Amino acid sequence: MYTKRTTVLPLLAGAFFLLTGFSWNFGGDRCKDALELANKLPAYSDDAARTKDEAQILSSCPDGAAAQFVQGLQAERSGNIDGAIAGYRRALQKEPGLAVASGNLGLLYLQKGLQDDAAVALTKGIAGQPLPAYHKALGKIMTDRKFYALALYHYGEASAKLPADAAVLAGQAEVYAAQGQTDRAVDEFRRALLLDPSHEQASLALAGIYLQQNQQEAALNLLKKASTANPRSSSLHLMLADIYEKNGDAKQAEYERLLGGKKVVVTEELPARAEGVVLGDQLAAKGEVDKAAEAYRAVLKQQPDAIEPLEKLGALYFRAGRDGDALLAYRDATHLGSSNPEVYYNLGLLYEKRNQLDEAVVAYKRAIEKRPAYAEARLKLADIRLGRGNTQEAVEQYVEFLKLKPESADIHLKLARIFVKNKNLNLAEESYKAVLKLAPDNPEANRELAAVYRAKGATDKAVEHYTKALELQEEDNESRNALVAIYVKDKKYDELAELLQEAVELAPDDANNHYKLGLIYDFKKEYDNAIASYKKAAELKPDHARALHALGRVYMKTGRLSEAREALEAARKADPNMEETSILLNNIRDEFNPVPRKISKSKKTKKGKIKSSGKSKGKSRKSSAKSSKAKASTKKKSP
Template identity: 45%
Template sequence: MKKSLVLVLAFLASLSCGFDWTFGLSGKCNQAKKIVSVLENKKDSIEREQAEKRVLDLCGEGAPGHYVKALQRERASDLDGAIVEYQACLKSDPAFPLASGRLGYAYYLKGRLDDAALELTKALAAKQDPLFHKGLAKVYADKLMYSLALYHYEEAMKVSPSDVSLYVGIADIYRKQGLYEESRDEYRKALAVNGIDVDARLGMAEINLDLNKTDEAFDDLRRLQTANPQNKKIHLLLGQAYERKGNLKAAEYEYLLAGKNRSIELMEQLRKGNEYLQSGDYVKAMSELETALKEKPGDIQTLRRLGDAYMAAGRDDDAISSYREATRLKGGTPDLHRNLGILYERKGLLDEAAVEYRQSLSSDPENPDTLRLLADIYSLRGSNQQAIELYQDLIRMKKDTPRIHFMLARAYLNNRDFKEARNEYALAVRQDPENQEAQRELADLYRRSSMDVEAEKHYKEAIRLKKDDSESRNALLALYVKRKKFPEVVSLLQENVELAPNDPVNHYKLGLIHEFNKDYDSAVQSYKKSLELKGDNAKTLNALGRVYMKSGRLEEAKATLEDAKKADPKLEETNVLLGNMRDEIAPEPQVYRKAYSSGKKKKSKRDRSARKGKKSKKSSKSLAKKGKKSKKPSKSLRKNKKSSSGGKSKKSTGSKKKAKKTAKGKKKR
């Protein structure tokens, strides 16, 4: 009893004397680990230092202690020392997600992206923390795995929607992809959360530089520089802005402040290259820019300008190489992609051109030049509906021109929407009456719809704008013939002859209309002129022979038609005309044969009987057919028919014989 009382008293004494219920060192480390888990929430530096000291006192050589030491080394910019401490922490306690996450971020800063992805993924598996998602997003963005990077940024944003760096990270990815409008939207969201965020404002300035909006970028950067004079990125972008504005001394100074060695000699070469390029001296421009590129290989600005010089000089393959190298180095701009599209289109590579135009539009979706170029590509490839949609977008944007309506009309025509095509052609012609192709194609549509008066008017306009437009002339000629406007036909054909006096077809057609109007002398002259230009033309020889016949010049007609037959023995009209001529020159004596008709051979009885036999066979066949259709009569009826038919046949044969004798007697007389 006394012993149990002593134990109870000892227990109570231990409670009052501070007995360690954490069971030694492990208990202290667990306590230190709990303090570490809330370190991130302590914003006050003094409070944070006290908490870290408490952790080191409790478990300085355990996992929490190594973790705090790593944080301290990280703040002192000793990244290698921080990595060693994080590794020691994880060696003591592999299930320490905070250490895995911080180690992964340290690996990222050192450029060890694969190690960083491994540690951050392990940390995420143990704890869903937005910091781990953000770290993985940065890793994947640097590995150019943009879809994964965007996923992790969005996951982090679900927990931390007020974290400006997440919006900036997404905007940077869009900018790297050339999606400038999407990138601008994300930067705006970041500024809506924090209007003075430096990274978001710098991102907006970079986009303006990429889009060649140098003045806007310059103004933003000057304001940022005032508030953040030590920011190297601001100085770097200001250097680019000054260089584009031509202030090379100021550019060199800003580059030096940014820690970038860009000599004034190099920028002077770029400036001279730009001046030569603008003045049209492409050889000197290429020389200066090539020298600049040798001094600074891989300089994006130089590559762009050199590509411009090559393109202007017609060295398309070299221009494509320069532009593609600039794109590979993430220097692609909307203008660069548009120029690449134009170069591919020149080479007939329409698919590649369409890709570049779409890439340009992804960054600058309302650029009317790029929209029109892509619409033209769709039209050339036969993608008429896509072309129509883009042309309509341009019209909705009020960027329409007579050419846009003209190309939209063609797209409708190729899509067999003739009504809309006619409307757009009419609008194009009203806005630009000097568009000869639009006048002719509109006339073709009116002619297709049998609107001959309107078609005639627009064909005349097309011919006025282009005298030698053979398509419009032939179509107008067909309309005149259809409407029987023969004086206009003659006048138009005479114009054709004056425009192309050495074309035998024009003289031949003029001869045809003279012949139709029975002006045979003029027809002969036109046909002869055609034959002077092409003497073996069978149709022209045939036409000349025909006119000679009509005007009574038979000998000349015969000789000319014989020449036509030699030129083309298969010409049917020539053979017919020659046959008619023989009849006229040596006609068959029709009257003579009638006078001596008794001298004809008499047909023999055999011939006559043979003919009769044929007739009787035919009649018997027809009777047989009729008999099949009708039913057979009775025997009594057949006998009566035989007797009656026999009497009739005897009478009829006797009358026939008498008629033959009288006819013979008349012939003899």
């Protein structure tokens, strides 16, 4: 009765892992949920709710992009702008699509005067999270670049969500003024000052319009009120000084200049070189870029071959984010024979931003010539060489960089990856060890070193570092998958079951995790546990064909044929193309679950066929009639 089934099952068991056809993917949605929370944080007005969500992000996915973003936020709130920039950059390295990290990074770039970088980052931020702060910042950048239509678009988007924001109104007014729409600009500036009487930008711009219209009294009154609200604003005090001077009030003009921090009165005479450079430095320190540039250029008019003013001018524009002007000034300085390595390094950065990589390479090499221990220039040069496929020179520069800065774990890691790619496993191993000496809890270095050991056949060391990586990052699917493969190969089924049980605990709603755990129990002949795991997988995903098939197979092994048929039918319905399911169903005979039928008396023919009861009755009647006639005839013949 069971002969056919019992011969097929051993064949299927022998091909156990070939027939299962699964991939060892583990996971959960904790980091995904953390990213969703992170994207909401910049819009929070409730500090308590924001703090709660930040804590949740840090605990649920501590090494993920969302956690790096939160660290950036916290650094920014504490006033650590460079730390905030680093945090946002780390977040984007892990998750380039994290819009709020791009947007916040753009705001900080703008704060530091890096307009080109700010524009790129803010545009990426708006693409995924169109927050009004990002639109407002882009509005300012577009105004400075004289892209007035774009500026008005971004200010309009910001105004739709921040109708009472004085800075947005002032920004729109500035665009109208630049386009010659003076009346409209005045109205917008006045609206801005109604919302915020102390708004410096609106006060200065509106006073400027009044002066152009010869309304000196209106300008004076406006600036007095604004300087009272902003007593430390040098721009307001200096503008007042100009008005007082034109009105003939020299004493009040001098007083306002002193309040504005202007101790040196610049005459129309060209300053001497030293005095001009010093003056430029003073103005640059106060953030007055245009006036500082004017001072440096005044020196250059007297001495066109002077290198220092050009270097200063390039640095001034570079810090202000005016890349084109900085490039011209630096290039002129190099043509005159500048020996300042910073000039060549910054020139390289500017070329690289423009994707002029050949020029950038030359500039970085010149910087290294001027200062052989210039670590940052070597690193930049190495990165370009690596990106362009010149691995040998890239490695040389990374090695030189590490001689200067041996504590740079990230560069050791980058070098290790290059060695792995070039299949130089011994050098890769040494580089990974250098990383772990500096950062023993780096999960990536542990996982990648484990892969090197595995490739070299050092399985025990591979297991050690994969295990360490999993301890540092529970959701590290790559390390978990590698350990599973090692344990399967080494037939360490207890360790394998433990590993898969951890995966189930990490992601209890993942049907595949339960299915894979069931396979191990099945292989270990722990059928009750296997059935429980398969049933849980099918419960979470009712059309999980593999889990249903495996459940039916275990039921067959344990003699529960009715349940086996039910599970296998469900598996075939979920995936009609699974041949192995059809094979098992064909081996469950009708007799295992017979359906009773009422059968009448019948006779079998010589060939074994059953004749219907109707025909039998007909033939019986004919036989009876013949028999009666025969009997009657006999009686007549009898004496």
